[in-house]
Amino acid sequence: MSAQVESVDALIRWQGDLSLFRAEVTEALSSVLLEIRKARDWIETELDRWRKEKREAEELVFQAKMELRRKQVPDFNGRLPDTTVEEKNLAKAEAYLDYCEERIAKCRHWLVELPRWVEEEYAPPTRKLNHFVESDLPRALGQLEQQIRSLQEYLQIQTGGSS
Amino acid sequence: MRIDAGRSRLYDAQKTIQNRWQEVCEHWNDPVQKEFEAQTWEPLEKLTRDALRAMDRLSAILREMRSECEGEEGAI
Numbered sequence: 661m662s663a664q665v666e667s668v669d670a671l672i673r674w675q676g677d678l679s680l681f682r683a684e685v686t687e688a689l690s691s692v693l694l695e696i697r698k699a700r701d702w703i704e705t706e707l708d709r710w711r712k713e714k715r716e717a718e719e720l721v722f723q724a725k726m727e728l729r730r731k732q733v734p735d736f737n738g739r740l741p742d743t744t745v746e747e748k749n750l751a752k753a754e755a756y757l758d759y760c761e762e763r764i765a766k767c768r769h770w771l772v773e774l775p776r777w778v779e780e781e782y783a784p785p786t787r788k789l790n791h792f793v794e795s796d797l798p799r800a801l802g803q804l805e806q807q808i809r810s811l812q813e814y815l816q817i818q819t820g821g822s823s
Numbered sequence: 824m825r826i827d828a829g830r831s832r833l834y835d836a837q838k839t840i841q842n843r844w845q846e847v848c849e850h851w852n853d854p855v856q857k858e859f860e861a862q863t864w865e866p867l868e869k870l871t872r873d874a875l876r877a878m879d880r881l882s883a884i885l886r887e888m889r890s891e892c893e894g895e896e897g898a899i
Contacts, residue, residue, distance in 0.1 A: 666849075666850040666851075667850040667851075670846070670847050670849075670850035670851060671847065671850070671851060673843070673846075673847070674843060674844075674846075674847040674851070677839070677840060677843040677847075678840070680836075681836050681839070681840040684832060684833070684835075684836035685833060685836060685871070687829075687832060688829045688830070688832040688833035688836065689829070689833075689874070690829075691826075691828055691829035691832065692826045692829035692830070692878060692881070695825060695826045695829065695885075696826075696881075699885055699888070702889075702892075703888070703892055706892045706893065707892075709896075710894070713896055756897070756898070759894065759898055763892065763894045766891040766892050766894075767892045769891075770888045770891065770892055773888075774884070774888060777881075777884055778881070781877065781880060781881075782877045782878075782880070782881050785870070785873040785874050785876070785877045786874045786877055786878075788870050788873070788874075789870040789871060789873070789874040792866065792867060792870050793867075796863065796866070797863065797867065800859065800862070800863040803855075803859075804859070807855055
């Protein structure tokens with residue numbers, strides 16, 4: 661038996677520390693996975709919100725066009741009235757409609773891109789860690805347990821022999 | 824949608840286990856320890872570092888996604 665393990669207690673503590681670390685890794689990985697699921701749900705919610713916002717923006721564009729057309733009728737002198745305000749309102753409404761469409765496109769993009777990114781970039785290293793703590797680490801802990809037992813038996817024999 | 828809690832948990836666990844490894848090595852120095860170091864400790868440290876890096880990249884991706892999708896109602 662090697663005499664280079666000075667403290668069996670230190671090994672027992674280490675065994676406990678590793679078990680705790682294993683539990684913490686599992687919890688941390690689960691917590692992040694849950695946040696990834698929440699992120700996907702959040703995109704769906706944002707997509708619905710922007711679709712609704714787009715419908716309202718379309719209505720605003722329609723109203724702004726109507727206002728402009730109403731104003732574009734010549735007066736009794738045959739002069740066209742100033743439509744600067746109506747034109748500005750229409751441009752603003754159209755710009756907001758574009759903005760809503762852009763947000764919808766971004767949400768659709770991320771609905772595809774996020775799962776792809778997670779699968780290709782995030783999942784491989786975290787799956788490896790998860791696999792290690794689920795299979796390799798328990799095996800190592802088992803070997804550690806064996807060494808602790810052997811040391812304890814050795815120490816018992818030593819104590820018994822000296823008494 | 825914040826992964827900070829999970830990331831912090833893993834980071835803190837890594838720091839703690841690194842300190843504990845240093846401590847146990849003061850009492851444990853035999854061929855079994857060397858084998859454990861090569862087959863378990865070193866791969867575990869590397870895999871944990873890789874996972875933390877992946878979480879950092881994920882955090883950046885989620886920030887980018889949020890800023891692009893969230894927008895501002897009535898922004899214009």
